[in-house]
Amino acid sequence: MSKWTIADIPDQAGRTAVVTGSNTGIGFETAKALAGKGARVVLAVRNTGKGSDAAARIMAEHPGADVAVQELDLSSLESVRAAADQLRARHETIDLLINNAGVMAPPRSTTKDGFELQFGTNHLGHFAFTGLLLDRLVATPGSRIVTVSSSAHRFVNGIRFDDLQWERDYRAMRAYGQSKLANLMFTYELQRRLAGTHTIAAAAHPGASQTELGRNASLRLTLAFLPVVPLQQPATMGALPTLRAATDPGVLGGQFFGPDRLFETRGYPVVVSSTRASHDIDAQRRLWSVSEELTGVTYPIPATV
Template sequence: MPPRRWTAADVPDQRGRVAVITGGNTGIGFETAKVLAARGASVVLAVRDADKGKQAAAEITAAHPEADVTVQRLDLASLASVRAAAGELRAAHDRVDLLVNNAGIMYTPRRTTADGFELQFGTNHLGHFALTGLLLDLMLPVRGSRVVTVSSAGHRQGGPIDFADLDWTKRDYSRVAAYGNSKLANLMFTYELQRRLAGTGTVAVAAHPGGADTGGSRTSVSLQPFYFRAFFMLVRPFLIQSAEMGALPSLRAATDPDVQGGQYFGPEGFQESRGHPKVVRSSPQSYDVAAQRRLWSSSEELTGVRFPV
């Protein structure tokens, strides 16, 4: 008899837990926040646009009047904003049980962050690296706390990461490869963080949503040639799932009592594009320990953030 599929109904009681979710106002971040709040967690939507965050919080509390949802302004493309947000979170909370590094941008033209980093790498990886490092000492005393970082099947389109040209100034820019690099970095960060967390009560886990119907996925399709878009419309029902389903890997990584540090969750279906969450494998290069350590040291140097582990 096949094992029963994991669903949002399997999320255990979250009362007493503080969950910080980046990009929690839309897409899979919003669906993740909605379920955690419904289960009793105190949820913080860490978002770039505070007004949109307040709208999302109001939508959650309208559906679940007892929900505890607050909004924290956070622009991951600015280290000053990351530091300010971490300081405000530390002032408001004496513990963090769950940090979901969910926010991300996808396939942008070549631009830079406020600190001069290539925009996708700077936002998707370096911003989350810095935020995690600045909040981790609020998590380490909390047994069962977790850092969940959301990657993408698109990580397979990245790498090897060129550490001599992280900002793409020495070669032609590829928005697809740059996005892939940022999502590959999310995984390498998770695996190296878990190694450093060994012996603590905190674990690092990764997840990806598959082909979730979100703004990012719609943008990625719109950038493709006409023939691809026409073909995609035919196969879409077999490759795309709802944002609610796309949030399940993150929710399982965040709440399943049987999760182990260093695991990676994604949909069970064809090419991990849709379906219920299970443990999956990332690309071979994501497990390169030497590259993970080099990414870590580069990220420390670029952000100026040192971890308490």
């Protein structure tokens, strides 16, 4: 299918979608599109005031839309558990979980639990959140888990298991790349574990899009990225790979979607490839085991042989 757009999203009436980081940027555009197609949308956000403003903007554009706000700070496992408990209390089933929230290239800092901020937020927070909601997803025929990665996963050749928290030789963009590689490895391992269920896992990346993702980056990195600014596409376009992964009836588990033009920086969503490192099954399983240990969240599905 060429030039897949929001117009191609099937009716989402009766479906519940949880979208992390959905008060701005790609997450907001994703949530707005799903609400416009009739989904019940939960904006899972760190700042509930901004989340309420985002919900109001969506409902102004789509009168009658069913939009709720859920507090979720992915840099705090306590917050992740609280949010999952509240969502489980309100929803017996969840059709879509879109792991979109993220932080990019800040000066080195740590989460409330002591993890390097990007690895802890982008990967471990979503790993825990997904695991705590998984029974609601597998109980829902046709459900999907879509995790937003990045072409920055190509910046690294693998996971630094000997220094996951980048306590030595911190490089902001390489640490970001590791977190995005972890997103893909998580998706591929999760898909294998979902075999035999009615749930699939897929991934997406937005290309170069106009968002607030890099708002915490250093001045040096901000200046370094200035030449890329003219290539950036609107967040409405950047959201299309996520939306296709979440709603296209033809999507297969384990597929990765990104833009189709200019080295995947812009364009319409198509299936794209990821690095050899992302497909390293032994590393995927090791990352999974380490993630369970660090978060204390064990998935209610077995590993496959």
